[in-house]
Amino acid sequence: MDITTPQKITTFLMFEGTAEEAMTFYISLFDDAEVVNITRYGADGPGKEGSVQHATFSLAGQHYMCIDSPAQHEFTFTPSISLFVQCENEAELDRLYAALAEQGTELMPLGTYGFSTKFGWVNDRFGVSWQLNLPA
Structure with missing residues (x-):
């Protein structure tokens, strides 16, 4: 799994099962956007098979990372970071x-x-x- 990006600091988004849907939606909004790489969980887990273990995508030249967390959390995103x-x-x-x-x-x-x-x-x-x- 390659988790490198060309920038030193990268925004990292953690989802619980919707990472690929969100990433696909975001890249549809910008002309200069693409999925750079994606690694999926296999049958041996720990996440749901086929869900995003790690992905990097680019929006207008800026790289972002995302995952589908295999663990449920009591927190989610907040507008304090946008x-x-x-x-x-x-x-x-x-x-x-x-x-x-x-x-x-x-x-x-x-x-x-x-x-x-x-x-x-x-x-x-x-x-x-x-x-x-x-x-x-």
């Missing part, structure tokens, strides 16, 4: 916000809050928090 996206235009911001908010939770609806041209904050359906910004 992925902040500088959008190139309003159409991109609106598209990303709509996709991420679907079956998710809107924390700050799209609007102008005085610190950017347009901004929105949402937890997606997997619980990952995203801030979407259109700079001034």
